[in-house]
Amino acid sequence: MNEKALKWIMGWITLWIIISIIIPVAFHLSLGFLGIMALAIIFWLSMLIDCLQRSEDNFPLPGQYEKLIWSLILIFLNAIGAILYFSLVLLNTNGKKTETPEKMA
Template sequence: MAMVLAFVGIVWLLGILSLIAVIWVIYDIVTKQKRMPDTEKLIWILVALFLNIIGAIIYYLVVKASGKYEEAPEERFEGLDNPIEI
């Protein structure tokens, strides 16, 4: 009985980790990958949904490690030099 409970606990833990990995990938794609084409965003979201943790690892190694789609820090504050006057 204890082995069954341990197995169920491990399955629950892996399920929660998979859900967190998918949510992280989708959040990162939507909020941080501003220069990524929309079709590529859709492909990465589908990869994350279908491959779960493996998809998140692939996404991290291919996209996040290169950083080619993220905007540079100076691009984020580009329009703040000229404040809007009311």
């Protein structure tokens, strides 16, 4: 066999390897990443809904703009903001009811 034919055969074998092995593996990996992204979006939306439904008195540091600040953090930082909100707000206030000064007196 001459060199030109050998290069041609090796080119087709390489193409076959790419099509039959690498592309299906990449497809399955992308489906896994899509699943992870879907879970992250659901988690982010649930944290955003919790933030918007929570009264301003139920944040760890009750303040006038606490709800607005956390809403902006969730909107602009997406998944990172959702993790921050979950760890700093939801875990610190879940099950605890903060009392207003009127109720304490």
